[in-house]
Amino acid sequence: MSVFIDITGLPRERITFGPSPLAELGAALHTLSEPAHHARLHGWITTTSAALKPELADRLHEADFLWRSTHADILLPAAPRETLAEELDDLDLMDDEKYVAAALEISCASQYGEGLPSPLVDAGVRQRALELAAARGPRQAAFVRQMLADPPGVRAWIRRLLEDCEEAFFADTWRRVRVQLAADARHKTEMLRRKGLAEAVSAVSPAVTLEEDGLRTRIVVDKLSDGRTAATGRGLTFLPTAFGWPHLVALHTPGWQPVVQYPVSARELTDATPVDTVKLRLEAVAHPMRMRLCRSLARGSYSTGELADTYGITAPEVSRHLAVLRKAGLLTTQRRGRYVLHQLDVAVVARLGSDFLEGLLR
Template structure:
């Protein structure tokens, strides 16, 4: 399953790479309301929770579907601003119908289905019903928030901006000042790589989960839903994110320019996510009792095919077939010692499998 973006009419100058304070703030809030997705950030989450006014954290929970399992499209700007205030001003410029749709039907950047046939909940009864059903599934507080947005959009919008500004003052402003140089550097690297090596190579470095078709006219992002959109002359925007790791978010809803928020590691310029097809290949490689026996022997030290055949009472051709599958999955390497070929198991690859799988599932 994937999200496909037609970029056949996008010129090189229309690929935008830039950090976004609003997008990173939304990622920070996601960390606070869904800390289980980010075990490596537990220290930061605990520190913020301990130092932030409890009432502010409670206000985030009221509208948690804006940033828990999905992300409102308006929080990933196609034209990032220099300061958070600039991007909040751009959000304020949206009309009420589009703002309410983005706030209450947050499914473009998530796993929920995107109802392209629905209008704004302000004017479409079915859209309003879907928004209330989703909120009700989360709890009475979330339903009360949705009803408040539907009944008084101007007040709800003012309250949302104030909430984001309060988060900026409480915990995000100083963090953004530390993260921004690394994000800006990564954006420059990706921009230069596109110019010098082309789109397929840039995407290969950006994330194993983002590729192109053979003609390089369509960007394909591995996601848990099938969808498509067209970049057109408006171009496409790439937002680097440290706090968003391992998530890979794609804005593809109608009326929104395509945006990809991709994960980077602070101090590094490459994403660490592993393609899900590689994870599937590795799980398949271990889903066999004979290959598990061979792995048990090899993780203890190098062995030849003959050694393994004798130890497990197998034929040499049978051992060779299973070793080939383990090697293609990246679990073993081979080297020649005189006239013998010895095989070694890579324990680091095996140790990473669980974390890689979690990151791929959360992407």
């Protein structure tokens, strides 16, 4: 499961790295609405939340589906600007149908990549948006009804909300983080120029890779979701964020320029474990017999014969179970004379829970 961005034939100058105040504000608002995702930012979350005026906090709650359960595409500009005002001006140029369709993608639904029509023109999509909003609460449902009835009015309301966030807390936050983000973007741009795309992409995140097969070149974003898009004819934008980890956001809506928002702190972490590897490891330890074998293997090194004798099964059965655990990268082996001894790699197993959670949130 991954998001694939086809960049075949795309000139390197159409691949850009740059900080975006609008995207960073969206990431900051998500952090405020889902603090459990961002334990490392506990201090900022606590201080900022305590300083929010009740009226602004109430308005943020009303529109929080724009950044809480999903990152609305309208918050990920493909052409980053110096100021939030400039990016909001660009957003004002978007037509109502496209804006409303992007704003009302309320859940990470499988239909995201299908290029559904706008709820302003399609009754079925409109009903789906209303149902999804109703599940979020009566305030959110009323907000969506108003957006469908008066798109220009609600768009102006959203702009004022984001401007009020800038005045209340984000201007100060942006002053503190934009130097770091700009430096990261310059570093990636220079790496792209000097060392090539593969090096630049790998520096974005261990979960982002470049695939080339002679006929096609594509960026692969390792996520627990499927998606395909093409940057050909448009371009590809990478947006660094100080608020993003553990999220790695890939905008791949049909007809939109692809955008990847990546956390700049990712380089400080251990390598991201691919989601397919996490799945393989969970399946490996879920089997009742392998779970019992792991109990012994976590305590010391054992041969196949010892495990067979301990658990009353045949040596070939033990070998088959050990092969599954070994393929999942959960075992270490060593030879001692004529015996091969197996032991559980407890460090890998200890990371399994955090790897699973990171894969879910990525």
